[in-house]
Amino acid sequence: MSAHGEAIGKGSGSRRTKDQSFRVALLVAVGISILLLGVLLVDVVADGSGRLSWDFITSFSSISADQSGIQAALWGTIWLMAVCAIFIVPVGVATAIYLEEYADETKWYNRAIEVNIQNLAAVPSIVYGILGLAFLVRGFFDLGAVVLAGGLTLGLLVLPVVIIAGREAIRAVPPSIREGSLALGATQWQTIWKQVLPASIPGIATGVILALSRAIGETAPLIVVGAATFIAFNPEGLDSRFTAMPIQIFDWISRPSNDVNNYRPLAAAGILLLMILLIAMNSVAIWLRNRYEQKW
Amino acid sequence: MTDQPVTEPQDRREEEQERGLSQRIGVRQDAVAGAPAVDGPAGGPRGPHEAIFGLEEVQVSYGPKPAVRGVNFDIGKNEITALIGPSGCGKSTLIRCLNRMNDLIPTARVEGKVLYHGQDLYGAGVDAVEVRKRIGMVFQKPNPFPKSIYDNIAFGPRVLGMKGDMDEIVEHALKQGAVWDEVKDRLKTNAFGMSGGQQQRLCIARCLAVSPDVILMDEPCSALDPISTGKIEDLMMELKQDFSIVIVTHNMQQAARVSDKTAFFTVELDDEEHRSGRVVEFDDTEKIFTNPGDPRTEAYVTGKVG
Numbered sequence: 278m279s280a281h282g283e284a285i286g287k288g289s290g291s292r293r294t295k296d297q298s299f300r301v302a303l304l305v306a307v308g309i310s311i312l313l314l315g316v317l318l319v320d321v322v323a324d325g326s327g328r329l330s331w332d333f334i335t336s337f338s339s340i341s342a343d344q345s346g347i348q349a350a351l352w353g354t355i356w357l358m359a360v361c362a363i364f365i366v367p368v369g370v371a372t373a374i375y376l377e378e379y380a381d382e383t384k385w386y387n388r389a390i391e392v393n394i395q396n397l398a399a400v401p402s403i404v405y406g407i408l409g410l411a412f413l414v415r416g417f418f419d420l421g422a423v424v425l426a427g428g429l430t431l432g433l434l435v436l437p438v439v440i441i442a443g444r445e446a447i448r449a450v451p452p453s454i455r456e457g458s459l460a461l462g463a464t465q466w467q468t469i470w471k472q473v474l475p476a477s478i479p480g481i482a483t484g485v486i487l488a489l490s491r492a493i494g495e496t497a498p499l500i501v502v503g504a505a506t507f508i509a510f511n512p513e514g515l516d517s518r519f520t521a522m523p524i525q526i527f528d529w530i531s532r533p534s535n536d537v538n539n540y541r542p543l544a545a546a547g548i549l550l551l552m553i554l555l556i557a558m559n560s561v562a563i564w565l566r567n568r569y570e571q572k573w
Numbered sequence: 574m575t576d577q578p579v580t581e582p583q584d585r586r587e588e589e590q591e592r593g594l595s596q597r598i599g600v601r602q603d604a605v606a607g608a609p610a611v612d613g614p615a616g617g618p619r620g621p622h623e624a625i626f627g628l629e630e631v632q633v634s635y636g637p638k639p640a641v642r643g644v645n646f647d648i649g650k651n652e653i654t655a656l657i658g659p660s661g662c663g664k665s666t667l668i669r670c671l672n673r674m675n676d677l678i679p680t681a682r683v684e685g686k687v688l689y690h691g692q693d694l695y696g697a698g699v700d701a702v703e704v705r706k707r708i709g710m711v712f713q714k715p716n717p718f719p720k721s722i723y724d725n726i727a728f729g730p731r732v733l734g735m736k737g738d739m740d741e742i743v744e745h746a747l748k749q750g751a752v753w754d755e756v757k758d759r760l761k762t763n764a765f766g767m768s769g770g771q772q773q774r775l776c777i778a779r780c781l782a783v784s785p786d787v788i789l790m791d792e793p794c795s796a797l798d799p800i801s802t803g804k805i806e807d808l809m810m811e812l813k814q815d816f817s818i819v820i821v822t823h824n825m826q827q828a829a830r831v832s833d834k835t836a837f838f839t840v841e842l843d844d845e846e847h848r849s850g851r852v853v854e855f856d857d858t859e860k861i862f863t864n865p866g867d868p869r870t871e872a873y874v875t876g877k878v879g
Contacts, residue, residue, distance in 0.1 A: 381679055458728070460674065573719075
């Protein structure tokens with residue numbers, strides 16, 4: 278056997294040990310998060326699966342825990358998400374288009390906008406609640422604690438997420454497509470509307486769904502805005518009082534201790550329903566991305 | 574926009590010429606009246622052929638230093654004009670001035686005069702969108718839109734609001750682009766499924782569909798194999814009957830094969846080691862390749878220097 282043959286047969290012991298230990302460390306890191314999620318899931322399923330039924334979905338909140346359901350909160354959440362989506366899609370996409378296609382990055386105010394949007398994405402959600410309370414519920418708009426105010430507050434909260442996702446989707450469209458379009462005599466707006474936006478819709482849609490799935494679980498801003506904790510009717514319009522699923526869940530688990538054993542399964546069932554909605558939304562986002570993503 | 578059907582590009586161009594140039598590139602009348610006089614009648618021939626472009630002391634800068642400067646030559650109607658020279662000599666920069674594609678780069682600045690039929694493309698009141706309608710461009714890498722073959726061609730006529738039977742427009746353009754026979758049975762399929770050479774001919778056809786006056790080609794064959802390159806060169810020879818073509822190429826044989834006129838560029842270093850491009854020689858292609866007037870041209874075209 279030649280010297281080279283012996284060399285590759287032996288290998289360096291310490292290098293291999295190092296390689297293996299990093300592998301293990303990474304696996305442990307993954308394991309911790311999976312384990313936590315697993316514990317949470319098992320606990321919630323154990324508590325709530327018994328209560329999750331069609332009756333639970335179609336009943337209103339009641340003084341008696343046995344007869345309580347989540348209908349008002351489910352419809353409240355659906356209304357909020359609809360308002361939120363109608364608000365964030367045009368405003369978020371328009372902002373993303375401006376920043377990617379029009380803004381001159383050498384101008385200080387455009388850079389300031391950009392930095393601020395990044396910052397807004399990290400502002401605690403309760404601050405948006407206070408903003409909603411001060412300007413939408415009371416103050417300038419004076420809407421009251423209604424669906425419109427709640428939906429717009431959530432919209433403001435997740436708007437940065439949509440803008441950032443939208444910008445990434447728009448940036449992924451190669452400059453050569455814009456050049457090809459402009460070279461034919463298309464205007465900048467025609468180029469954006471007919472080439473850039475259609476090519477970036479899958480990315481934008483994914484961003485919108487992920488933003489909505491963040492909004493659907495938000496509790497704090499809705500509490501500040503003044504969502505009701507106990508109502509037995511569905512919202513009938515934008516000016517209707519409302520409650521939402523996270524609020525309802527929070528209400529159930531914060532009942533006095535003599536009631537807690539009755540209400541805890543209700544809360545767990547609510548959490549399960551919310552998680553099912555979330556998984557469904559995220560699945561649609563993944564499907565959209567895989568199905569329509571443009572390979573350049 | 575004109576109401577003329579695009580299936581008669583020749584007629585349309587002639588009629589437009591009668592209507593006057595100022596209208597064609599969207600210049601306001603007052604801007605024309607105030608335009609500085611150019612030597613000779615506007616758009617008149619300076620060489621044996623009618624000039625489409627007249628370049629006068631053109632200089633293009635990105636930032637403070639020029640990328641190419643001191644460019645003076647005319648580009649003739651129904652001719653193929655090749656721009657050759659080593660990398661970094663500014664030929665691509667220059668060709669992108671001819672349809673104001675450099676407008677997309679915020680730091681780009683064009684000085685001197687780029688006269689198109691005697692009208693300064695960078696004059697006050699000239700609309701870059703109108704300019705690009707008439708001066709089409711084919712790029713280095715084929716850039717079909719992520720749409721069907723049909724929609725790739727139809728896009729231009731649609732955004733320009735052209736009237737006429739779209740099926741006919743598409744068929745005519747694809748035939749002009751010498752790609753019809755290969756794609757006529759799959760017009761509704763995605764253009765990304767075509768080969769590179771077919772994609773590039775599609776891009777040429779797409780450009781022809783809006784009946785331009787001039788076609789600018791920025792190294793159109795650099796991403797293609799020799800057979801596809803041959804097809805595009807044949808196509809260019811056909812197209813020059815109806816269009817004027819400017820081509821940037823790294824391939825000297827290509828320039829020698831297809832072009833009527835050749836401009837040879839070189840890179841010069843100034844005192845501060847800044848590189849900028851200059852035209853060394855502009856002449857009939859035959860002369861450039863057989864009997865160049867400048868030793869630098871000769872060294873380049875004979876392959877002594879790259």
